[in-house]
Structures are given as C-alpha cells and as structure tokens.
Amino acid sequence: MTEFQGLYALWYREFKVFLREKSRIVSSLFTPLLWIVAFGGGLGSSVSLGGINYQVFIFPGILTMTILFSSIFFGLYIVWDKRIDFFKEVLVAPLSRLTIFAGKMLGGCTDAVIQGSLMLAFGVILGVSYTALTVAVAIVFMLVLASAVVSMGLVIGSRMESPEGFNLIVSFLVFPLFFLSGALFPISNLPSWLRVFTVLNPVTYAVDGMRGAMLGTSAFPLIVDFGVLFAFSVVMIVIGSVAFSRMR
Amino acid sequence: MDNFNAEVLNESARPVIETFGLTKKFGELVAVDHVDLSIREGEVFGLLGPNGAGKTTTLSMLATLLKPTEGTARVDGHDIVRESAAVRKCIGIVFQEPSSDDILTGRENLYLHALMYGVESNVRAQRFREVLQLVDLEDRANGQVKTYSGGMRRRLELARGLLHRPKILFLDEPTLGLDPQTREHIWQYIRRLVDSEHVTVIITTHYMDEAEHLCDRVAIIDDGKVVALDTPQRLKQIIGGDIIRLRIKNPRLSPIKELEYVLKVEQTDDSVMLTVKNSGQHLQEILSLVGNVESVELRTPTLNDVFLHYTGHEIRGDHAEGGFFERVVSVRSGGK
Numbered sequence: 001m002t003e004f005q006g007l008y009a010l011w012y013r014e015f016k017v018f019l020r021e022k023s024r025i026v027s028s029l030f031t032p033l034l035w036i037v038a039f040g041g042g043l044g045s046s047v048s049l050g051g052i053n054y055q056v057f058i059f060p061g062i063l064t065m066t067i068l069f070s071s072i073f074f075g076l077y078i079v080w081d082k083r084i085d086f087f088k089e090v091l092v093a094p095l096s097r098l099t100i101f102a103g104k105m106l107g108g109c110t111d112a113v114i115q116g117s118l119m120l121a122f123g124v125i126l127g128v129s130y131t132a133l134t135v136a137v138a139i140v141f142m143l144v145l146a147s148a149v150v151s152m153g154l155v156i157g158s159r160m161e162s163p164e165g166f167n168l169i170v171s172f173l174v175f176p177l178f179f180l181s182g183a184l185f186p187i188s189n190l191p192s193w194l195r196v197f198t199v200l201n202p203v204t205y206a207v208d209g210m211r212g213a214m215l216g217t218s219a220f221p222l223i224v225d226f227g228v229l230f231a232f233s234v235v236m237i238v239i240g241s242v243a244f245s246r247m248r
Numbered sequence: 249m250d251n252f253n254a255e256v257l258n259e260s261a262r263p264v265i266e267t268f269g270l271t272k273k274f275g276e277l278v279a280v281d282h283v284d285l286s287i288r289e290g291e292v293f294g295l296l297g298p299n300g301a302g303k304t305t306t307l308s309m310l311a312t313l314l315k316p317t318e319g320t321a322r323v324d325g326h327d328i329v330r331e332s333a334a335v336r337k338c339i340g341i342v343f344q345e346p347s348s349d350d351i352l353t354g355r356e357n358l359y360l361h362a363l364m365y366g367v368e369s370n371v372r373a374q375r376f377r378e379v380l381q382l383v384d385l386e387d388r389a390n391g392q393v394k395t396y397s398g399g400m401r402r403r404l405e406l407a408r409g410l411l412h413r414p415k416i417l418f419l420d421e422p423t424l425g426l427d428p429q430t431r432e433h434i435w436q437y438i439r440r441l442v443d444s445e446h447v448t449v450i451i452t453t454h455y456m457d458e459a460e461h462l463c464d465r466v467a468i469i470d471d472g473k474v475v476a477l478d479t480p481q482r483l484k485q486i487i488g489g490d491i492i493r494l495r496i497k498n499p500r501l502s503p504i505k506e507l508e509y510v511l512k513v514e515q516t517d518d519s520v521m522l523t524v525k526n527s528g529q530h531l532q533e534i535l536s537l538v539g540n541v542e543s544v545e546l547r548t549p550t551l552n553d554v555f556l557h558y559t560g561h562e563i564r565g566d567h568a569e570g571g572f573f574e575r576v577v578s579v580r581s582g583g584k
Contacts, residue, residue, distance in 0.1 A: 002366035009363035017351045020392075089347040089408075092311055093364040094336040 006095040010103025011110065014074075018111045028073075028115055032066045033122070049186055052215055059123055060210035061183025063142065064203060066119045067112050071146045072174050074108035075153015079160050091247075101154065101244040105237065108150035109143055116142040128214055137213040137222070141229065145206040148233035151240035158247050177203045187219050202232035264289045264416055264448050265310065269319030272305050279305040281472035282319065287450060292442055294463035295452045296551065302472040303452035304344065307418050310450070311341045324415055337365075340414035342405045344421045350394035354385060354404050357393060358411055365412035379407035383437055399430035406437060410445065417441075419451040423458060435462050456551045468555055475558040480551060487549040487557060490527035492534065494520045495542040503537045510534075523549075 018025070036055060040062070044054035081087040090100055120138055123130070156169060180194075181203040190198060198204050209225030212218030218225070265287040272280040280302040287293045295303040308314040310321055312332035320327055326334040348357045355376065362372050380386045383403035393401060402422065409417055422438065423431040439462070442449055453459055459466045460480045467477040476483060489511050499520050505513055509530055512523035520538070524530060527546055535541055556562055 005363045005366060009360045012363070013349060013352070013360055016356060017349070020351050086347050086349050088313065088343055089341075089361075090364065092313055092336060092339075092341055093361075094333055094366070095364060 002094065003096060003099045006093065006099050007103045007106070010090065010100060011107045014104065014107025015110055018107075018114070025115060025118075028070045029066065029118060031069070032062045032119055035065065036062050036122070036126070050217060052217065053127075056126055056128055056215065057186075057211075058184050059126060059128055060138075060214055061181065061207050063116055063119050063123075063138065063210060064145065064181065064183055064207045065178055067116050067142050067145050067206075068149055068174060068178055068203065070115050071108060071112045071149035072153040072169070074111055075150050075155070076157040076160070076163070076166060076169065078104070078154055078157035079163050083162075097245040097247070098241050101241050104154055105147060105150050105240065108153070109146040112146035112150065113139065113142050116146070123214075130214070134213045138210050141206050141209050141213075141226070144226075144229050144233045145203070148202070148229070148236040151233070151236035155236070155240050155243045158243050177201060180204070181207050182219070183207050186217075202228060205229045205232075262289055263287060265321065265323050265450070267306075267310075267319065267321035270306065270309060270316055270321050271318035272302070272309060272314060273317045278472050280309070280316075283469075283472070283474055285467060285474065285477070287448065288465075289448055290442065290446050291464040292438065292449045292451065292462055294459040294466040295450070295469055296454065296456070296459040296463075296466050296555070297452075297469035298454055301454075301469045303454075303469055304420055305472075306469075307341075307420055307450065307452055310335075311339060311418055312336055338415045339418060340409035340412065340416070341418040342402075342409045342420065342422060344424060346401050346405065348393050348401060348404055348408065350396075350401075351392065353390050353392055354380075354396070354407075355389040357404065358389075358408055361408045361411050367412050375411055375413075379410050382410070382441060383407045399426050399433070402426065402430070402434060403437065406434070406441075410441060410447070413445070414447065416448045416450065419449060421452055421454070423453075423455065431458070438462060456555070460551050466551065468551075468558060470555075470559045476554065483551060483554045484549045487523060487553050489523045489525040489549075491545075491547050491549055491553060492522045492524050492527055492531065493545040493547075494522070494534075494538060495544075496520060496539060497542075499538050501538070504534060507534070507537075 036059065040055035040058050044056075047054045049057045078087065081090075117139065120130075120135065176197075180197045180201045182198055183203075187195065187198045187204065187208070205220065205225040205228040208218045208220050209222055209229065212220075212222055212225065263286040265285065267283050267285045270280060270283045270285075271278070283302075283306060295306060297303050305314065309316050310323055310328060312328050312335050315329060320329050322328070323335045324338045326338070328335050348354075349360070352360070358376050358379070359372075361367075362375070367375060376389075377386070380389050383406055385400060385403055385407060388396065388400065393404065396404065406419075406422075409419075419438070423434050426434070435458070438449060438451075441447055451458070451462065463480060465477065465479050466483060467474045468483070469475070476486075489509075495518060497518065499515070501513060501515065501520065504510055504522065507530070509525040510522055511525065512521075514521040522534065524534070531544075531546065535544070552562065
C-alpha cells in the first residue's frame, strides 16, 4: 500500500510540475511544429510520396520526434533533481527503488503522451483523417515509445553528475535515433548500408506503426512494429530498474 | 517537558543510535575513521567540526544514503546496512541543500512526503496543521516554494522532516547561510519539538554558537575522528580557566609563565593568549608583570577554545564554502 502511494506521489509530483511549467510544454511543441510547418510545408510544396503530401507523410515521424525529445529530456532531468537534492528526499524515503523508477517513468510517459496528443490534434489542421482506431493506435505507440525512451533517459541521467553531457547525448543518441527512423523518408528504397541502421533502430517501428495506422502505408505489418517497440520498452525498463536499484 | 535539565535526561536515557567503528573511505581518503558514538533518546546531539571533517558523511551513513566501508551502526535497534528499510521508516532528515520542490507549494510538498512515508490519509490534514503551526508557516503553505525565503524553506523542510513523526531527526547544517534572527528562530523550533515531540535530534554544524546553544551533547570531529564528546559545559571546563587575550608589543612572558594560576601561554604576532584560573582575582597582577598592554580581553572559554585545545587548529571555514557569514562568526567566537 505504501509502495503504491509512493508511486502515486512520484507520478503526482511530475504531473504537477508538468502542468505548472507551461513554458516547457510550449517550447517542447514548438520545434516539432516548426518541422511540420516550415520543413514539411517547404519541401512538401514540390515533393509528394506515393500520392501522400510530404507534410502529411512526415506527420507520424514528427509525432515520434515529439515523444522522443520530451521523453529523453524528462529522463535526463533527473540530473537536476539530484543536484537540487530533491531526489535525496525521495531516495531516503522508505520506498523500493523499483517504485521510484516506476513512478518517475510513468510521470514521464504522462508528460510525453500529453504533448504527443496535442500534436496529434494539430494533425486535424493538416488534413490527417482520424478514426477512433487510428487515434487509439497512435496513443498506444506513443505510450510504449515514451516508456522506452524515458527509461533510457533515466538510465543515462542516473549515471550523469552534471548536465554538461546533454548536448553529447542529443548529438550522438537522439538525433541518430530520429534521422535513422524513417521519420522524414520512406525506408523501402534505401541503399542497403542505410537500411541496416534503420532496421536496427527501434524508433523506426514507432514511426512505421503510426504511419501505417494513419496513412495506410508502412514497411512492416502493424503487429511487427508493435512487437519490436514493445520488446524495446521491456528491455529499457528492465535496464532502468536495475540501474536505479544500484544507485545510491 | 522537563526541558533543559539535559544532564538528568541524558544519564538515564537509553541509546537510540550506536555506531561501531563506523568508517567510510572514498578511495584513499578516509572521510570517517572508526567512529564510535552512543546517542541517547531525546537529546540534541551535535557533530561539530570544520567542513570536510566527515560530519555529513557520518549522517549520510546513519540515514542509509551511503554504505559504510567498515563497521556499522544501529539506529533505533535496526542495523543500517542490513535493515536499511526499517531505519528509513523511523528517521527524518533535513538536508544541507534545499530539497523541497520549489515549483510545488509548501502544502503539496508535505502531501508528497506524507504519501511517500505512508502517513494515513485520515490523519494527514491534522498532521499538516500541526507541523505547519510548529514552524509558523500556516499562512504561506499554499504559496509556491520558490516564493519562500531561505529561512522559510528551511522551516518547511523541518516541518516535512517531522510529518511522519520520526523518532530520530537528522539535520545537516540546519542554519547554514541563514541570518542570525532566522537561526535563533530555528533553534527555538528545534528545541520546541524536542520538548514536545520527544524526538532525538542529531545535527551537524560548524557553528560554535549553534553547538553551544542548541546541543545537549557535542562530539567534536576532526579529520573523520571524534576527538572529544561531552556536554558543552563540561567540554569548556576542560580548558580549566578563563581566557585572557592581551594585545601587546613586547610582552615579558617569563614571570607570567611562573605564576601557578596561569595554565597556558600562547603568543602570536601582537598578542598573547593566557588560560588563567580565577582570572578576575589575578588580572591586576598579570597586567603589572607583562608590560605595556594596548588592550585586554577577558572571557570564559568557548567551544572554539576547546576545539583548538584538541585539534591544534581553529574551526574556521578555510575549507571554502560558507562564505562571509561564517567568517564573521569565526571572528566573533575568538578567531583572529
């Protein structure tokens, strides 16, 4: 019971902070919007893929981007927590490390999925036609992706002592995951060396799954996309739990 | 209750914390070196020492945030290594750095703490009222913590530390960097809650006056070792007399050294420090023997003198940190 309350407490804290820091929400949505409007709109004026407007084509990719960035930063944010000592207060509480990890992770998923859903709503303006099913699939994919990436961020963040390494992680981890995911291009006709990277990149399956559900064009069956993404999430959550239980 | 009668209380109370050769090494550095302490129920126990002496490390080990390299301790009967979960349930801790979430309100911080420590929902509202009242924050509880002053934050954290009614409360430098008035207030709060809630309080401090005014017993720590442990009064009696400080250019010290009531003579550049029994009676004689004195200062010993006596150096903050206020305090309490 205490563990469950503790879990709720950690989630509640993240959620409150999220709601109160409105500037963070705005800034985290601004970059994806810029991609859609400027990049997608600009390139889309002369490019279309398989009869789909380019702007609409990259929309699932930009949803993925929203989740990817807000999730990884949520995880890395634990570095600040450690600095301001708030985290010590949590660590010294009579809660298991698994609970602490789960509370943080669920808080991060909530934040990311809310932001993803705001982006999803923006899709209406772009002319993406939704059904209840496509919305449900998109939200499930966003949630599973978020759980994996938040966990990844927490693992890295729990190992870092200062936020100086943030740029390094963005350059060498987040951007490769994004650009090699097929968010901005179809992965069916890639040269083989590039194809290797995209097939190995778990984020590819999030983009592909959502694109399949929303636009009816995908490289893999939905069940494969979901399976790979789910496995990715399970692996990251396990690593995260272990990393937290070892953290002092 | 029978509040300040610390002596009586101390002698009869059972130990709530015992450490057995508690040691922490960080690589080559021995931060805490085989510390044996016995802390009694219901006392305010001070760990006094300069920055880097190992106070916070000791506290962190007792609070199960750090694993000892060697030795162990029992907190309320629970082993800190093997039963860390049980230890965490009966302690409260207020960290040196602020650890409340400043985006949340004071009340929300308390709410989170109540959830994490399993404070039952039917007593929560009552407890919030109690602890907020104790630290005088009732009217600001619904404001975001970032609008609080340093002293208010500190008080909120004290309130939070008490929320789950811990038997033992650890306070790491509770008044670091606060203004004198706020420090006085916090001392009062701590005293009040020891008297009314029967909490055992362990503080770390490098402020002499804090150790002297607040603590029932003080352990002086230097380089990870406990060099002395007793009530502030008895520690000061060790000095054996009063301190006379003379500002003088060319003192004649040989006749002074022969006086049987002069216990100790120390000379620095332009002053002489004497430890003297019954100083009031003998001041006249000393002054007539020593030569042309510019100024005289006569005082009873402070813990600073005790610290100097045991360690051969002063406690002042030359290990950085602390800043201006700390230096002022160290000047006031007898430094140069």
